[in-house]
Amino acid sequence: MKRDFDAIAREKFDLIVIGGGIIGTGIARDASLRGIKTLLIEKEDFGYGTTSRSSRLIHGGLRYLRMLEFHLVRQDLHEREVLLKIAPHLVHPYPFIIPITSLYYQIALSIGVRMYDVMASGKSMPSHQHLSRREALEMEPGLEELKGLTGAILYYDCQAPFTERLGIENVLSAAEHGATIINHAQLTGFLRDGNDVCGIEVLDCLSGETYRVKARLVANAAGHWVDCVRDLLHGGPASTVRRTKGIHLLTPKLSQKALVLFSPVDGRLFFVMPWLDYTLIGTTDTDYCGDLDAVCADEKDVAYLLQGARQVFPKLRSEDILYTTAGLRSLVHIGGEKPSDITREHKMLDHKQRDGIEGLISVLGGKITAYRAVAKGAVDMVCRKLGMEVKCITAEVPLPGAPAVSQKAVAKAAKESGLSVETVTHLADLYGSCLSQVLELVRGNKKGGQPICSHFPDILAQVEHGVKQEGALTVSDFLLRRSAVGLSACQGLDAVDTVAKEMGRVLGWSKTEQQRQVEAYLAQASLGQRFRAGSKKRSRQTKKV
Ligand SMILES: Cc1cc2nc3c(=O)[nH]c(=O)nc-3n(C[C@H](O)[C@H](O)[C@H](O)COP(=O)(O)OP(=O)(O)OC[C@H]3O[C@@H](n4cnc5c(N)ncnc54)[C@H](O)[C@@H]3O)c2cc1C
DSSP states (O other): OOHHHHHHHHHHHEEEEEOHHHHHHHHHHHHTTTTTTTTOSSSTTTTTTTTGGOEEEEOOOOOHHHHHHHHHHHHHHHHHHHHHHHHHTEEEEEEEEEOOOOOHHHHHHHHHHHHHHHHHHHHOOOOOOEEEEEHHHHHHHHGSSSOOOEEEEEEEEOOOOEEEEEHHHHHHHHHHHTTTSSSSSEEEEEEETEEEEEEEEEEEETTOEEEEEEEEEEEEEEEEHHHHHHHTTTOOOOOOOOOOEEEEEEEOOOOSEEEEOOOTOOOOOEEEEETEEEEEEEEEEEEOOOTTTEEEEEEEHHHHHHHHHHHTTTOOGGGGGEEEEEEEESOOOOOOOOOGOOOOOEEEEEEHHHOOTTTTTEEOOOOOOOHHHHHHHHHHHHHHHOOOOOOOTTTTTTTTTTOOOOOHHHHHHHHHOOHHHHHHHHHHHGGGGGHHHHHHHHHHGGGGGSSOOOOOOOHHHHHHHHHHOOOOOOIIIIIIIIIIGGGTTTTTTHHHHHHHHHHHHTTTTTHHHHHHHHHHHHHHGGGTTTTTOOOOOOOOOOOOO
């Protein structure tokens, strides 16, 4: 991943993709695999937007059956299977328990899970099971607290514990197949040929320089910023998406299995999900019109989820929350419905048809689960517009870290590298078979094997790998989206100085720059603590769990 703006300003690309979330990186990968000369720019970092703030599920979405969105559920269940095949190191089967507390739930949910199994025809995961009250309590003793528990349903979906890395691997694959990919590069304007779009103006966010780059087509995959990008072209008619906020709470581990619960406030479905050594509780769904780059949970969001979770975990207190995350959905219907009743379907816009402007398409919405299918739809449209006929092959070509590393290979690598099995297992979960690249750095420099955080098994060599192989350019990029250190109980606060120093060594930062990087990260991390009334910043003194 070379960062050469002069070189791209001399080129003419077939396609420029705006936005390095899961949708944009998926489009860049698909396009480059089809031989389309592609540039992707991302204003912050890959996965910086909603992609890194999800529930980490790869799922059909049982609740969409209630909304009669059969097409969406079938597509997403199909994509779940595709991801199990092309990214088995990042996507894993994940059991859910739905406690039954009334006859109505029993009937409605039984029909729902049966349909879910039928729609996932050809699936590789087990079908649902009904559990008696005793069996449910054996599996999840905490359910004892739930009023009226008569039994439960056990069903399977998938989890991508390190969802951020799905995007990174799409970037790596796109780059490997010829795409030019640049993060910290923001679209600031469009080049026009009469009414049509023929390129972009891009700001190098690190140097402050602006460049002009030519292209035959531009794809706007800016997630919930999609209208901000469109507005650079023309003031535009009303918004194309409705933004709703969804938050999660991270707490010490509460349950062994993921629980599907219904809020006592409004009956909405939410999850209590084991994630690594913690529990994620989420999510909410409320309209949002604040700062798009400083989305965070507030006291009201947190109170809503705590009230729901206390049905099963009555002792859970606000003080138990380690941090919160918050992201924005882009929903394609902008009418007056309740946010939870709005479809999660995506939409493709050809601005030629909508506004009479050739050269620009926009992708609205799109779940992580369906990212490959959404990207395929976008690149099919690109091919039609470019007069090309090339088949999509992203369902067959594995992502770079595939296949998953076997336990035997982990044990062997641990022995050879001198690292613990726990560390190598963690590295294999993050990098899949690309683990060998990190181990190579440990072989070259024993210091590379040192841990960088007392809460997570990550090691120093990952920093050099993140910078040199995966385009990490800031401390936040590394802590939050290359490794999972920033997602641990301490939010990476224990590790931030070490990481800044090591990135400084690799990238040649001055002491002042290292300090600036640390402060930028602390500001980012503090968003996760904003819900605590009266204290805007979390002390660097961390909490042990
Ligand atoms: C709380 C919550 C939970 C969710 N859980 C799940 C789940 O479990 N499973 C699932 O499948 N889906 C889930 N989703 C949905 C899913 O996360 C999103 O639909 C998906 O991540 C959107 O990806 P994206 O690429 O469109 O947007 P984003 O990830 O937001 O990416 C857009 C990118 O565009 C960049 N950008 C913006 N403007 C510019 C510009 N001018 N120049 C350059 N770059 C720019 C941004 O920096 C950003 O990185 C969840 C959503 C929320 C809010």
